[in-house]
Structure formats: C-alpha cells, structure tokens
Amino acid sequence: MSVWIGIDLGTQSVRVMAVTGDGKVLGTAARPLTSHRDGPRHEQDPEQWWRRLAAATREALRDVPPDEVRAVAVxxxxxxxxxxxxxGRPLTPGLMYxxxxxxxxVERVNAAGAHVWERLGYRRMQPTWALPKLLWLLREAPEGARLAHQNDFVNGRLVGREVATDLSNALKTGVDLIEERWPADILDALGVPASVLPEVVRPGTSLGEVCAEAAETTGIPRGTPVIAGTTDGCAAQLGAGVLRxxxxxxxxxxxxxLKGFAPELIHDPLGVVYSHRAPDGSWLPGGASSTGAGALARELAGRDLDALSRQAAGRFGRGGGRPGATTYPLVSRGERFPFNAPGAESFTLGRVDDDVDRYAAxxxxxxxxxRLCFNYxxxxxxxxxxxxxxxxxxTRSTYWNRLRADVLGRPxxxxENAEPALGMAALAAGPSVAEGMIRTRExxxxxxxxxxxxxxLRFVDELEDRGWLPSHAADHARERKS
Known part of the structure; x- marks a missing residue:
C-alpha cells in the first residue's frame, strides 16, 4: 500500500491528508492559523505556518507506516x-492574499507589464496581487533578500534549502506562463533584481527530498520527495477530479x-477569464463571479436554509419545476464574471411572497x-x-443540485471529497494514480x-438591457439550448 500526503496551507487553518491510491484517507488533521488585520493590512507569521503544519502532519501520519509514504505536495x-x-528565515511577515x-x-506594474498581462488574459494586476506586494516589500529590503510565496517557505523548510516556486503561485507575481519564465524586461523596468527571484517550475515537479531536521519535526519520513504544488483554488480543482x-x-x-481544463490557452477580450498552467503544460481556465450563496446569508440571515430547501422542493418540484421569481444574487456591488460590470447591482424579476420564494429566487x-458562465x-x-x-x-442542498442540473441541461x-489537500495528494501521486483517488458520491x-x-433567456435579456452583459455574449446565450 502506497500513501501520498497532501497539505492545504490556507488562511484560517492548515489541513493535512494521507491518502492511498484508491482514495482511502488513512489520516487527516488540521491546525488553526491566526492573522493580524488592521485596515488594508493582513499578515501572518510564517513561523506559525511551519509550526502548525508540523503539528498537523505528525497527527495525520500517526497510524501510517513510514515506509508507505511516497511523496508530499503543498x-x-x-x-x-x-x-x-x-x-530561508523570514525577514518579513507573510503578506496575505x-x-x-x-x-x-499597481499603476506602475500595469504600465510596465501591459503587453504580457494582456497576452496571458488577465489584462491588469490587482492591488492584492503578489507583484505589487513584492515592490512594496523591496522598498526597505536588506541585501540578499529573496522572494518566497507561502508554500515556497514551507517547501524550503521541508527540503532544508531554497526551492523553486511553481507556475501556479507565481502567476500573480508576474511570471510569463507561456514562456514559463520570469519576464526579465518587465522586472528590470520595475527594479526587481533577478537575484530576488526563485527558479520557476511546473506544478508536479520534484523539488527535493524531506531533510533529516524536517523529518524529525513533521513526522514525514526522511527522503520523501517534495513535489511542487499549486494555489489552493487549483488544488481544489485537482481534488474534484477535473483532470481532462x-x-x-x-x-x-x-x-x-468555475475552473476547467483546456489543451490551449483561451483568450478572452473582456479579461474576465484567465488561466493557470496545468502540470502537463495544458491550461486551467477559469473565472470568479460576484454572485453566490453569500446572498442567502444576507437576505435570509438566521433562517433554517435546510428547511427552506425542503419547502422549495415541495413548492417548485424536482429541479426547476415552475420557474417562479429570479434574483440576481450579487454578494457585493459589481460583477467580475461572466462579464465585467463594476456598477452591477442585485435585482429580482417576478413576485416574491415569502422566504421560500426568496430562497428559490x-x-x-x-x-x-x-449557465451564462458556461455559455460565455x-x-x-x-x-x-x-x-x-x-x-x-x-452541494449540501439536494434541491439546488437538481435545479443546477436542470438549468444546465446536463448531468x-x-x-465524496474535493478538498485542496486531496488535490495535493493527487498531484504528489501523479496522473497515473490520481484518477483512482477521486471518488464519486452521486x-x-x-x-x-x-x-x-x-x-x-428573460434573465439574460434583463442583464443586457441594463447594459452589463455585452450583446455578443447575450446573443450567444440565446443560441445555446444548454
């Protein structure tokens, strides 16, 4: 029996899973992480990442024979x-996502790198991205300072030396995903010395082996291969088994x-879809909407959502049933995907008489x-x-799952499990083993x-009439039957 270790180093906790090739979880553990927040500041102590990771790995591997561990990814x-x-010691706190x-x-970053950011699809960096943060940190950096992403720091501790970074985490630091290298001309123009930057490799590349000191601290056997990981979003996609x-x-x-798998880079003139690089050199396109279940927390705070789900199923039938009202469920002002509309606001089409109607809408x-995202x-x-x-x-709502299947018109x-930690175990195992780790519940x-x-289509018409959804995207949605 072989076991692979997946680690998800998140914002609120670090989670570890030890998984066999057939998807059986032999051990799991988590430890909380704490942050310091103050206005625009959000920091964590990198040493805390390492301490809590080590505590979680020791617990998760407590009943796993050491000679069965094959690799680890973060x-x-x-x-x-x-x-x-x-x-490898931290010179600064970790500036969080x-x-x-x-x-x-940001303006300086976007002026210098516009031609590359455009080619990669995201078009403009945001204030929270890593390259602007790097410039900010370098203002007062001592000589010899080196950039590290969150998982670079712990990977370096595992291996016992500086390691390469992965293309996924380096995306927001400005790496050229097409050339798979740092864009030297842009970074030179921004005053970023090449000596600050780590080597770049694809996710899934071996970075080295767990050193003796790390083995003693974490319980991960010495000599275990350490595999370059991904961001948490890509890890969750791998954990979901979206591999083809x-x-x-x-x-x-x-x-x-939404995150997918594509053989070629998808170019989006609106810039609402951009891609990560897959371990095999393919692409992982995706986009993030400003709509979702957060609208339920705002509109139905304190209500029993499970009860509302059952009542909605009874009132509207399996899946869609009779249509009823529709709410455009923005969590906050402005939309990012499948269109860019900073001024977009929630609205409701049709009549809402009670909480069941509001929930279903x-x-x-x-x-x-x-569905509009898929159409785009x-x-x-x-x-x-x-x-x-x-x-x-x-997915906890049976009614919502059926409704989504009906609206999409497809299964x-x-x-059973789609955690980022499982995705990292799958990445550590490699493609020949990964598919066997993914288990379908339903x-x-x-x-x-x-x-x-x-x-x-009435909903699509309304988005277009309000000037948010471009006409060519609306027309394509009207042409599609699913």
Missing part, C-alpha cells in the same frame, strides 16, 4: 508572499468560481449565472463536452421536466 493561498534571507498595502504600486480537457469544476460557495438566479466559455471556444463537477457548500457530478441527472430555457 497548496497555499494565491498571492501570499514574504521576503526571506538566503538561509487580500493585503492591500501595495495599492500604490473539456471538464469543469463549478464551485458554489459564498461566490461562484436566489438559487434560480445563481444557477442562471452559472463556449463563446470563447472552450471545450464543454466533459464532466461538470459541483463542489462547495451549495452534474458530486464527489451523479444528478436533469429531470427532463419543465423547460427553464425561456425563463433563463
């Missing part, structure tokens, strides 16, 4: 960076995130936006003929009942 939050000395202190550097071209992972949590609107990806030329895997907190798959077929297509 996922981390996207855009979290720090500076270290050449000895949403730290905004570097906002003053044309397959998509739709994550409905507070907001909606929010779910219906979220499902319509999900299809417009860009993305393959849509693979599996659609649903993950996130919304949707629910996994396949939800569309009901074949009431056709929601016309109701969906």
């Amino acid at each position: 996922a981390a939050t996207s855009g979290t960076v720090l500076l270290t000395g050449r000895d 949403d730290d905004r202190r570097a906002a003053g550097e 071209p044309g397959s998509w992972n739709s994550v409905m949590g507070t907001t909606l995130v 929010i779910l219906r609107g979220a499902a319509y936006i999900e 990806l299809d417009l860009l030329g993305a393959s849509m003929d693979g599996e659609v895997v649903l993950t996130g907190g919304a 949707v798959i629910l996994r 396949i939800v077929e569309p009901s074949g009942g009431t056709d929601l297509h016309e109701h969906y």
